[in-house]
Structure formats: C-alpha cells, structure tokens
Amino acid sequence: MTVTFPQKVLPWLLLLPQLLVTAIFFLWPAEQALEQAFYQEDAFGLSREFIGLENFADLFTDPLYYQSMLTTLVFSFSVAIVGMSLALLLAVMADRIIRGKLAYQTLLIWPYAVAPALAGVLWWILFDPSMGPIALWLKAAGVNWNHYLDGNQAMILVVIASTWKQISYNFLFFLAGLQAVPRSLIEAAAIDGASPFKRFWTIVFPLLSPTTFFLLVVNLVYAFFETFGVIDATTKGGPGQSTTTLVYKVFDDGFVGLDLGGSAAQSVVLMAIVGLMTVIQFRFIERKVQYS
C-alpha cells in the first residue's frame, strides 16, 4: 500500500487531460460507430433510417466478408509463423556466438523503425513485375511473377514486407528468452552427450514456450492492426479482394465505398475482436513471464 496525498480535487485535475482525450477521440467515436451500425445513411449524409440489426445481417451473409476473414487469418498466421521461425533461427545463432553479438543485433533490429507503408514500397520495387530484380529472377526461373494479377503472389508480397519489419522485434524477445535459459541445464545435457540439436529441441525450445506464445499473440495483433500501411501502399487490398484484411475493409467500405452503416458494423465486430485479444494478452502477461 503506497502512502498517498490527502488532496481530493487535485487528482481529478491530473486525470482531466487523459480523460478528455479518451472521451472525445476514443469513446465518442466508438459510441458513434455503435450507433451508426444500426442505421442506414444515404451517401450524402443527409438522412438516415433506423434499420436495427440489418447491417450486421448483411455483413454476416456477405461472402466477401467471410473471404476477408479468411484472408486476415491466412495473412496473420503467415506473418506470425514465418517471422517467428526466421527470428528464432537468428536468435539461436546469435546466442551461440560470443564476439560481435551487439553488432549483429544492431544490424538486425533497425527495420523495426521503418514505417509499414515504406516497408511495402521497398519490397514492391524488388518484386515489380516489369522491372523488379527478384521478379525478373523468378521469371528466369520459370515462375510467372505478377502480383498485380495473381492474388496469391500479392499475398506473398504483403506477407514478406510485413514479416521483414517484425523480425527485429521477434529476434530481440527470443534472444532475451534464450539468455534466460539456465546454463547449468544445457551443460548437464552436454555432459550426458546430447548434441546441440537435441539440446535445443528437448530443453531450450520447451523452456522458450512462454516467449513463443507471447510473441504469437503480439504478432497476430501486429498483423491484424498495424499492417494497414503495407497493404495500402502496395496492393490496396487487391487484386480483387485477395489482400483485403478486415481492417483494410473497414477503411475501404467506409471511405472508398461510402457504406457508413456497413463500415460501422464492421468496426463493432473488430472492437469485439480486439477486446478479446487484449484480454488474452493481459491474462497471459499476468502470469509473469521472464524476459530478461
């Protein structure tokens, strides 16, 4: 129990700025989204009509919405799994070496600071079907690369750009997790004759599971919400709907399609999903995982 100050009005003044910003820019819009989800508005915003749950009914009978859900799942799990595997490999290697660890770390973590949209542009030029060097190599190897036309290839492009940005984060947390594994356990196994490979899979990897699970959640949240820039700068959700994630669809239907009711209903669904993910994240972190 902390010792406190007796003032009664001061704490409210201290809280006021945060509460005001939260109320005006978070709670009010959220409430508007909730309200709007039950109305149909004409494209000019002049009149609207209460239609109850119709926006939600439309949403959940729309095959495009289910397709977007599937796209989001494929995208998020690809980003999480590819990014975490590569980062784990690099972290295990970095954990082994003694000299130059910090230099390697520096050279691996900087992409964290690159804005998602810029990451998208950087990879786009490498994969541009008419002039990108990787696209041209792929063509020479017999793969007809054109992410403007091929939905799967567009997906691969956004996964690569999003993963590239996130490897640094995964690397740092895996490295911290690896350094927390007690040396004595590994030494004991080594004396018993276990090879490095076996030691990793039977001792280190299981001990890393809290870090792995934590990173899985963080990566899924990242892929869900923070990759808007990657998608918007490279594929704009296309071709067709093949890279339209749920978050991109809220924006696309609201600002491009001007379907405000439908977009608001999607916002409400997303808020529920974020709420759920936040709770999972917090329950997990409550269990006090060791990072360092």
Added chain:
Amino acid sequence: MIENRPWLTFASHATLLIGIALVALPVWMALVASTHPASAFGVGHIPLWFGDAGAETWGTVLFEKAGNGVDTPVWFMMLNSLIMALGITFGKIAISLLSAYAIVFFRFPFRNLCFWIIFMTLMLPVEVRIVPTYEVVANLDLLNSYTGLTLPLIASATATFLFRQCFLSVPGELVEAARMDGAGPWRFFFDILLPLSRTNIAALFVILFIYGWNQYLWPLLITTDDAYYTLVMSIKRMLSVTDGDIAWNQIMATTLLAMLPPVAVVIGMQKLFVKGLVDSEK
C-alpha cells in the same frame, strides 16, 4: 560457451550474415535506385549498381520538391513529421505521467473506473474506429491542423500502465519523508518522482517517437492541404500517379529519407530502445 564446435560457430556467423544481408537487401536496392535518372527504370530493367545522378535526385527531393505530384520539398515534410512525432511523444508522456500520478498517489472515488476507461483505449486502435473518429475531428474543425494530427493520438494506456508500474515501486517511506519535510504533491512530483522515472521516460520516448513519426493512415485522412503533409504519408500521394509515370528514383530517395530519422534513433539509442520495447509490453 558449453563446448567448442568450430563448424557450428562458423555456421552461426554465416547464418547471421545471410540474415543481415537479406534484411538490408531492399534498402540497398533503394539506395542504388535513387542514384539513377528516372529514365533508367523501364520494362525488364532496373539498375543494380550505383549511378551518377544521386546528388541531383537527393538534392531535388530534399530542397525543391519530392516529385510525382507532391510539390512540397522533403525537408518541409520532415519538419511536419517532426512536429507531429514530438507532439505525440510529449503529449502522451505528459498526460500519462499525470494520470499515473493521480492513480497511484491519491485516493478518490471512481479511481478504478478511471483506470478502466484509460484501459479501454487499448481496445480501440485508430484503424478500427476510423470513420467515426474522422467525423469527430471534422466536426471539431481540426482537419489540416497540427492539433488534428497529434491530439487524437495522444491518449495512451500503455504509457499510463508503464508509469503506474514504475510509481508503484517507489517506496512509501519516500513519500512519507517528503510529506514530513513539508513537500506538497507538486514538489514531490517534480523533485522526486520525475528524476526517479528518468530512464523510463527516455526509453518510452524512443518508442513513442518511432510510433509518432511512422503514423500513416491518420495523416493521410485528415490532411488535404500539402502544408501539413507528413513525410511517411506523402509516399502514398507520390504513388498515386499513373503507373508509367512514377519517378522511382525520387520515390526511393524520399522513402530512404523518411526512414532515416527513426532508424537513426533506434541505432543511436539501442539500449533505451530495447528497454522501451520490453517495458511497454509488460
């Protein structure tokens, strides 16, 4: 070191070097591309080694105009980005410090409710409530303004939690001693609490600066006047010209300039950055 296996050590270094090369590949390509004239980019062709138009391209985008339909020079948009990034960073730190102080060191009715209201902001990222937030900001007449760019983004549950954790670890004796010596709440805040939280503030500063600088969707929506364009969002405007007319050399130079400040911060303040990253996830 458990045992000496030279081959494995060699393999480790090799893997790391390949990893570093792959991570750096797109930036290398961008750097090369920015040193060629726009005419060097065509079907089936992209330069793979440095050209000699680098100084010209970089000079043009930095001081004249970024090109591709964006008439503002990069230095000016950098200034806008800096104002937005610093506004968001200082705003978030200031209001979070104050609210964490209120929650930890005072007892008042609805204290927990306030905490939960702040917590809820975690569940409402801008991307999710984008249309209504835009409407609210439009109603408040904040489109095309620095206030509109920063204010809606400065509520921060993460920062409040971090400072709350940090304040909770301050020993009660310290507060008692300060009170006995006649220090009021403000004096305690500025003379004891702030100096104690210095490293936490610095670590958070690094993370928030990157977050602020890299804002994309929000500035894209609320700025139509190029006097308020920020650097990261201007890329989108530059890419909006028709496909054949894209001047890739200018786009690449602008992209590199846009990522330079936050990357420099990460590399230059690596220790604080790592601390901030680990702290803000707890």
